[in-house]
Amino acid sequence: xxxxxxxxxxxxxxxxxxxxxxxxxxxxxxxxxxxxxxxxxxxxxxxxxxxxxxxxxxxxxxxxxxxxxxxxxxxxxxxxxxxxxxxxxxxxxxxxxxxxxxxxxxxxxxxxxxxxxxxxxxxxxxxxxxxxxxxxxxxxxxxxxxxxxxxxxxxxxxxxxxxxxxxxxxxxxxxxxxxxxxxxxxxxxxxxxxxxxxxxxxxxxxxxxxxxxxxxxxxxxxxxxxxxxxxxxxxxxxxxxxxxxxxxxxxxxxxxxxxxxxxxxxxxxxxxxxxxxxxxxxxxxxxxxxxxxxxx
Amino acid sequence: xxxxxxxxxxxxxxxxxxxxxxxxxxxxxxxxxxxxxxxxxxxxxxxxxxxxxxxxxxxxxxxxxxxxxxxxxxxxxxxxxxxxxxxxxxxxxxxxxxxxxxxxxxxxxxxxxxxxxxxxxxxxxxxxxxxxxxxxxxxx
Numbered sequence: 562x563x564x565x566x567x568x569x570x571x572x573x574x575x576x577x578x579x580x581x582x583x584x585x586x587x588x589x590x591x592x593x594x595x596x597x598x599x600x601x602x603x604x605x606x607x608x609x610x611x612x613x614x615x616x617x618x619x620x621x622x623x624x625x626x627x628x629x630x631x632x633x634x635x636x637x638x639x640x641x642x643x644x645x646x647x648x649x650x651x652x653x654x655x656x657x658x659x660x661x662x663x664x665x666x667x668x669x670x671x672x673x674x675x676x677x678x679x680x681x682x683x684x685x686x687x688x689x690x691x692x693x694x695x696x697x698x699x700x701x702x703x704x705x706x707x708x709x710x711x712x713x714x715x716x717x718x719x720x721x722x723x724x725x726x727x728x729x730x731x732x733x734x735x736x737x738x739x740x741x742x743x744x745x746x747x748x749x750x751x752x753x754x755x756x757x758x759x760x761x762x763x764x765x766x767x768x769x770x771x772x773x774x775x776x777x778x779x780x781x782x783x784x785x786x787x788x789x790x791x792x793x794x795x796x797x798x799x800x801x802x803x804x805x806x807x808x809x810x811x812x813x814x815x816x817x818x819x820x821x822x823x824x825x826x827x828x829x830x831x832x833x834x835x836x837x838x839x840x841x842x843x844x845x846x847x848x849x850x851x852x853x854x855x856x857x
Numbered sequence: 858x859x860x861x862x863x864x865x866x867x868x869x870x871x872x873x874x875x876x877x878x879x880x881x882x883x884x885x886x887x888x889x890x891x892x893x894x895x896x897x898x899x900x901x902x903x904x905x906x907x908x909x910x911x912x913x914x915x916x917x918x919x920x921x922x923x924x925x926x927x928x929x930x931x932x933x934x935x936x937x938x939x940x941x942x943x944x945x946x947x948x949x950x951x952x953x954x955x956x957x958x959x960x961x962x963x964x965x966x967x968x969x970x971x972x973x974x975x976x977x978x979x980x981x982x983x984x985x986x987x988x989x990x991x992x993x994x995x996x997x
Binding site: 629630634637639640642643646647671 | 859861862865866868869870
């Protein structure tokens with residue numbers, strides 16, 4: 562059985578393009594021949610599914626009361642029993658196919674109470690490992706090469722589940738002081754996770770996103786990010802209206818027939834970054850169990 | 858669908874889980890679970906506090922006193938006066954970005970100033986900002 566590489570897209574900041582980066586890296590990896598599963602934990606608004614035109618389908622299933630089980634169910638105590646009762650369908654029904662290659666486990670409104678629910682679990686090792694357990698027991702056997710998890714833009718119990726499970730994090734940043742400080746904060750968070758829970762999460766890639774090289778500020782921040790993260794800085798992805806238009810149409814820029822110049826440049830940057838990401842995550846597998854887990 | 862599966866569905870469906878969470882929120886005695894960073898910060902703070910207390914006691918600096926300390930004004934009260942009644946409908950310049958300021962909400966959710974630093978997150982994760990400055994304008 563292949564063990565998939567797992568990656569999360571995360572920064573404790575909204576609007577940097579986490580979901581766009583997750584969707585485009587997912588398609589780029591898929592185009593390069595990998596079987597990719599995207600998991601949307603980023604919020605009940607379902608932006609990742611919208612990138613692939615799947616959200617209407619999800620909303621219809623909610624209206625029909627045909628939305629159970631869903632991604633929020635896998636975090637519940639009863640999940641194992643549910644799988645026992647429903648069989649393989651419990652897992653397979655969570656996964657939707659896209660026209661662009663990757664499969665997607667879409668978000669669900671049930672995610673909005675998940676942080677509080679997880680907070681009520683006393684043992685940290687149980688509270689933060691629910692996603693890891695789900696991926697290891699139920700997704701790994703499906704044979705994906707890469708599982709890419711899109712996390713919320715805030716640090717909470719759902720985020721820690723994502724980091725705990727994936728052990729690799731891709732951080733999309735815009736050129737700005739808040740991103741720089743949040744990136745530093747994330748590094749400290751990851752250090753604490755390592756020190757206190759034995760869970761080593763690697764900052765695998767910093768992706769300068771929506772870069773407008775016409776501005777001096779963007780150039781300055783690019784230089785700063787390069788100096789601060791020389792080993793893991795990715796090729797900058799240019800700001801592109803084409804990406805926004807494509808998302809609006811329920812697709813990624815990879816699916817646009819004749820993209821604009823910036824769209825084409827963004828596309829090739831995502832492809833290069835996906836290639837580089839694959840090499841990096843292949844060096845360190847995701848699913849090694851924590852060496853030390855403190856429940857103090 | 859069998860009764861058993863229907864029961865599982867009800868138990869793990871969103872509405873049911875939300876009502877459980879709300880009920881638990883009402884219970885003040887409920888133990889609070891923390892995020893990893895919060896766990897660490899709290900542990901470190903507690904350790905440091907005990908150490909300081911021990912040192913002060915040893916040096917004779919600390920005298921037990923049943924009298925309450927003189928009431929000090931919070932930064933919010935310093936700005937607006939201690940008789941200022943907090944109005945939930947207006948922008949609150951204090952968004953709780955440090956440990957000594959109470960977290961206030963803007964119309965029930967973090968205000969625009971909060972989104973600058975993602976303060977809800979900071980608070981929930983127990984991380985406090987060393988360079989706190991009141992934000993009176995929105996940002997993003």
